[in-house]
Amino acid sequence: MANPRDNADAPKRQKVQAAEVGTDILKGLADLAPATSLSRLAEHVGMPAAKVHRYLQALIASGFAEQDAVTNHYALGPEALFVGLAAIGRLDVVRAATPHLAALRDSLNETCFLAVWGNKGPTVVHVEQPLRAVTLVTRVGSVLPLLGSSTGLVFNAYLAEGETAPLRAGEAGLPGVPDADELHRQMTEIRASGLHHVHGLLMPGVNALSAPVFAVGDQLAGVITVVGAASAFSADVHSEAAGRVLETAQAITARMAGRRPA
Known part of the structure; x- marks a missing residue:
């Protein structure tokens, strides 16, 4: 029954x-x-x-x-x-980075964004656009190439080999992608300086500066990037802009109780 x-x-x-x-x-x-x-x-x-x-x-x-x-x-x-953005907003790194990225945007008057590692690679989760008529459009949700962008190359320098190997294999040989020797050299420089710069790699006429941010346990939490037109933004690693990017990354890392690996 x-x-x-x-x-x-x-x-x-x-x-x-x-x-x-x-x-x-x-x-x-x-x-x-x-x-x-x-x-x-x-x-x-x-x-x-x-x-x-x-x-x-x-x-x-x-x-x-x-x-x-x-x-x-x-x-x-x-x-x-x-719903996805609401979930992203709960991530500590987004909350920690937002005010610092806004301050960096104000100081440089260039587009600044934060990317985290998603299931398809470096994914933009927060963007601060400069207050001017002409800006570079960087959208939340955009997935950036691993070896064809400043942001991606920083992820490649700090993430475990197993995390990046599939994407690296898929991008090998594409235009602008460094060969094995050049990639090794760049990874060594990124780990030593905590900064990377590219000139026109992802988009012609657009330069970028990127730096990693870390959380508790010295785990990579994301990468901050400043992008600007080459005519006004040199992205020189010895420039004042580079110093401010590093300071911003360090401030976010401190807020996340992390530390950049030696």
Whole structure:
């Protein structure tokens, strides 16, 4: 004989199961970002395409997913971004870095940002834009190349080999990427100075200065970067700007109770 309580709990179990399925599909969209086809998403999450499609329609209606009208591919929607940014905002490094990055922006009048290590590599999580008409657009959520950006090269210098090896292998041989000997030289310099500079590596005519920030246990927590047009921002490692970037990185590291490894 069926237990009446089991029947009463059935709708609750169904809602929990639906929420779990919806979460799995959202994770799948994140894994396959920036966009993916229905068939690829269904294969990735291990569900029938018809089932995934039903859930996608509900996620689109709630703003957690969206569909490109031209390609019909699916992607995370604005509500998912809002939730993601709220989670990022809880990270200690973001809270610790924000006022210091704002002060650095004010002193240099250049774009300043913080990147952390994400599942796809160096990911921008906070940006301070200069107060002027023409700025360099650096978006929260942007994933930067490991070996093709100042930010990425600093991550490569301080993260464990196993963390960076897959991305490094994927970028080897791309235009502008240093060969093995040059990369070793750059990594040695970054670890010695706690600073790296590039001139037009990621984007022609754009220079950058980057420095690591550390948390408790001397673990790399993120990388701060200043970018500016080459016509006005030299990114010289001996410049006043370089000194301020280092001071800012040290201040954030101190706030995080960390220390740059010797």
